[in-house]
Amino acid sequence: MTVNLLDLDAAGLARLCAESGEKPFRSRQLMRWIHQSGAADFDAMTDLAKPLRERLKAMAEIRAPRVARDTTSADGTRKWLLDVGTGNAIEAVFIPEGDRAGLSRGPACGDATPKRDASASAVVASIPSAGRSPSGGPSSRAPRRYRGTLCISSQAGCALACVFCATGHQGFNRNLTVAEIVGQLWLANRDLGRGVTAERPITNVVMMGMGEPLANFDAVVTALKVMLDDDAYGLSRRRVTLSTAGLVPAIDRLRETCPVALAVSLHAPNDALRDVLVPINRKYPLRELLAACARYIEKAPRDFVTFEYVMLAGVNDAASHARQLAKLVQAVPCKINLIPFNPFPQADYRRPEAATIARFRDIVMQAGITATVRKTRGDDIDAACGQLAGQVRDRTRRRERRLAAAIG
Numbered sequence: 045m046t047v048n049l050l051d052l053d054a055a056g057l058a059r060l061c062a063e064s065g066e067k068p069f070r071s072r073q074l075m076r077w078i079h080q081s082g083a084a085d086f087d088a089m090t091d092l093a094k095p096l097r098e099r100l101k102a103m104a105e106i107r108a109p110r111v112a113r114d115t116t117s118a119d120g121t122r123k124w125l126l127d128v129g130t131g132n133a134i135e136a137v138f139i140p141e142g143d144r145a146g147l148s149r150g151p152a153c154g155d156a157t158p159k160r161d162a163s164a165s166a167v168v169a170s171i172p173s174a175g176r177s178p179s180g181g182p183s184s185r186a187p188r189r190y191r192g193t194l195c196i197s198s199q200a201g202c203a204l205a206c207v208f209c210a211t212g213h214q215g216f217n218r219n220l221t222v223a224e225i226v227g228q229l230w231l232a233n234r235d236l237g238r239g240v241t242a243e244r245p246i247t248n249v250v251m252m253g254m255g256e257p258l259a260n261f262d263a264v265v266t267a268l269k270v271m272l273d274d275d276a277y278g279l280s281r282r283r284v285t286l287s288t289a290g291l292v293p294a295i296d297r298l299r300e301t302c303p304v305a306l307a308v309s310l311h312a313p314n315d316a317l318r319d320v321l322v323p324i325n326r327k328y329p330l331r332e333l334l335a336a337c338a339r340y341i342e343k344a345p346r347d348f349v350t351f352e353y354v355m356l357a358g359v360n361d362a363a364s365h366a367r368q369l370a371k372l373v374q375a376v377p378c379k380i381n382l383i384p385f386n387p388f389p390q391a392d393y394r395r396p397e398a399a400t401i402a403r404f405r406d407i408v409m410q411a412g413i414t415a416t417v418r419k420t421r422g423d424d425i426d427a428a429c430g431q432l433a434g435q436v437r438d439r440t441r442r443r444e445r446r447l448a449a450a451i452g
């Protein structure tokens with residue numbers, strides 16, 4: 045059977061080398077060829093002896109998902125639609141910010157892992173009058189440090205059925221393999237010209253694409269290990285963020301096995317509303333979720349958790365919700381990231397007015413909690429949060445059931 049080397053972390057590659065009677069350091073060399081040079085061809089690996097290359101050719105491959113479509117947004121956001129077989133496609137999105145692309149923008153999806161000065165810059169991004177540099181000049185002219193965030197998927201579809209999410213509407217097909225998760229990074233890195241410029245185009249990874257990463261725990265953790273590996277992508281734990289709808293036992297497992305920056309999709313300040321918006325809340329209610337977040341922080345690479353809160357007009361955007369939210373999260377060191385709802389064809393929700401979102405943010409901030417508004421990026425190519433729908437063969441038959449319910 046052919047082994048796809050994108051399925052293996054350092055331990056897996058070391059095992060493979062040992063089984064073929066190779067010295068352990070060969071696995072490090074292989075890792076660098078695969079992930080740093082983006083090699084897919086064993087013949088390119090010139091510092092490996094020819095017999096080893098021949099053996100690898102006979103037993104292994106380096107195969108990422110096939111790119112079905114590659115689209116770039118007017119704002120520089122780039123989206124890959126990837127074919128993962130049997131009628132399923134997933135999406136990965138790259139969001140460049142700051143200097144390198146000549147941009148000067150506020151935080152986008154990647155702001156769950158802000159730089160040290162992020163709370164300041166995020167506030168600047170959303171309150172124009174506060175945008176002043178120490179010298180008194182407008183800070184919007186000052187070049188921002190480059191950041192390139194890749195948002196990747198963990199499942200084909202999603203079983204959690206959050207009512208405001210395009211992926212949730214599609215239903216679930218299957219978990220992605222490690223090769224399919226890591227393959228998104230491998231492909232993006234290669235397509236973005238790593239190796240040509242020797243710069244790292246991808247500085248941050250967020251597991252905020254399609255799917256619930258903690259519902260595909262083992263594959264996601266192995267993929268995280270590859271992202272963090274110095275012989276592969278060498279990202280620090282602070283620059284890799286996993287976003288979850290709140291699978292409490294898995295949050296505890298992640299804390300023990302591979303703590304990275306954590307974002308939690310809160311979206312409602314009380315159980316009654318969250319039961320409706322994020323149905324997994326019926327299994328893991330807010331009290332348990334917040335306790336898990338507090339435990340996570342003990343081992344986390346950052347001393348806060350990011351709470352994501354999608355803003356839905358007339359549903360969860362009232363001043364009373366903001367006050368309730370601030371009270372709810374008081375005991376957990378956190379930052380709140382408000383995400384203006386991104387529409388998709390079957391959506392029953394609307395994005396609130398900018399003033400409503402600003403008022404909500406101000407109430408939370410006045411309670412002493414950092415809150416930022418996520419800038420929408422890539423919405424012209426349906427690459428914004430919650431718009432990723434790829435194409436999924438729904439084994440849960442959710443669409444059929446919805447339709448049947450609608451027509452009675």
Ligand code: SAH
Nearest residue numbers: 209252256287288289309352385386429430
């Ligand atoms: N399953 C993970 C990753 C989901 S996507 C999770 O639930 O966290 C990342 C974020 O985008 C989540 O906070 C998700 O709730 C949010 N999101 C989903 N649909 C959205 C939409 N239509 N508009 C804005 N944000 C959305």
